[in-house]
Amino acid sequence: MSxxxxxxxxxxxxxxxxxxxxxxxxxxxxxxxxxxxxxxxxVAAVVGVWLAGTLGDAWTTLAMMSSGVSEEGNPVAAAGMAVLGVLGYVLAASLVCAALCWVNVGRPTGLYSWTVVATLTVIGCAKCWQAVDNALLWASLT
Known part of the structure; x- marks a missing residue:
């Protein structure tokens, strides 16, 4: 075997x-x-988590960046925003999240796919946490 x-x-x-x-x-x-x-x-729970996380993160990022009370702390995201603009970067990131949600709701058939689904579910939950964290940060800055 090779x-x-x-x-x-x-x-x-x-x-x-x-x-x-x-x-x-x-x-x-x-x-x-x-x-x-x-x-x-x-499936509804997974889609709901991804929707809440993606829309919440997008809304809070756009609100904070457009109000001028905050700047992007992630250097990769800041570079993307410099190239695409804030709205363009948020839309591109949201499309990536939609693709991850798409894969996340597929039917796992074995250990590898169950691992992928579990990991993507954790990422969706992290997006929700990021949206809440952004909202709390925005509330404390305004």
Missing amino acids: TRIAAFGSTATPALAELRRELVTLVRTAPASLRRVHRSVP
């Missing part, structure tokens, strides 16, 4: 092939999960 690690799409080790298969399955099953969001409490 021990070299191959890129996605080439001859890969069995573990990488399984990871790729499970990730493709997550993405392919996401539309069906989103269609049943009103009938599935777990």
